[in-house]
Amino acid sequence: MISQQIQQHRGHLTACPPKTASSARVIALDRTTVSALRAHRRLQRIEQEQAGGGYRDSGYVFTHTNGDPLAPDRLSCTFRALIAEHGLPPIRLHDLRHGAATLALAAGVELKVVQDMLGHSSIVLTADTYTSVLPEVAHRAAEKTAAHVMKARGVVPGTSRIRRRASGRKKRRRSKMAALRPGASSAHPARQIGRPQRR
Incomplete structure (x- = not known):
């Protein structure tokens, strides 16, 4: 759930509301991401044990080894270094x-x-x-x-029944109509667009 953002102001980190009302939202995470976050959390707990009493559990994902949250700029620098290191x-x-x-x-x-x-x-x-x-x-x-x-x-609409094919007599009648009136539609006159109006 995104409910706040971290900003750096006069050398200090401050938790602020998200940029806009629509920025506060819930994001669904896939199982692979959740697994990676849990593995990261286990590493943070190891860091906490090693730091002893000097560790502050801030609850953030990206932290220093003492538990304090990383500044956004520091995180960006770390990301750029990883990109360069792996030749991406x-x-x-x-x-x-x-x-x-x-x-x-x-x-x-x-x-x-x-x-x-x-x-x-x-x-x-x-x-x-x-x-x-x-x-x-x-x-x-x-x-x-x-x-x-x-x-x-x-398939017949609204069912799972297979539609029957047109019988031989219907096929012959359609082909006969098409032969009698070249270029005319074989559809019923009431369904033809632009048919002559009855007077």
Whole structure:
């Protein structure tokens, strides 16, 4: 649950409310992330035992070895050092937020869900930010919809019964009508668009 943020003010760290009302939110975590956080918590408990009475359990995820929370700038510096150490492309810590949203959209997560995940006040902001990903998502959605329609094309709507094929007599009647009136629709006259009005 995101309920506050840490800011550095005059050399001191201060807990402040989130930036906007929509920034305060609950985020669902997957099992892998929860497992990683629990492993990190176990390491913090080891640090607590080693520090003895000088440890302050602040409750934060990113802390010094004495338990005090890390300043945002210090965390960014640590992240840059890890990026350089492992030879990864230079990205900011904040870019991980964009990466998570991009991966979620690419995985087929709905735009509204990603909006809530990011804490955007408007879905338009989310759509504008991730326009490069959305065409791919829209294309996949179109393919899924088409596959669903093709799968259900032989089923009677509202049931699981297979639709019977047209009898030979109906097929012959349709082909005869099409032959008599070239270019005319074989549909019932009442269903034809632009049919002559009765007077």
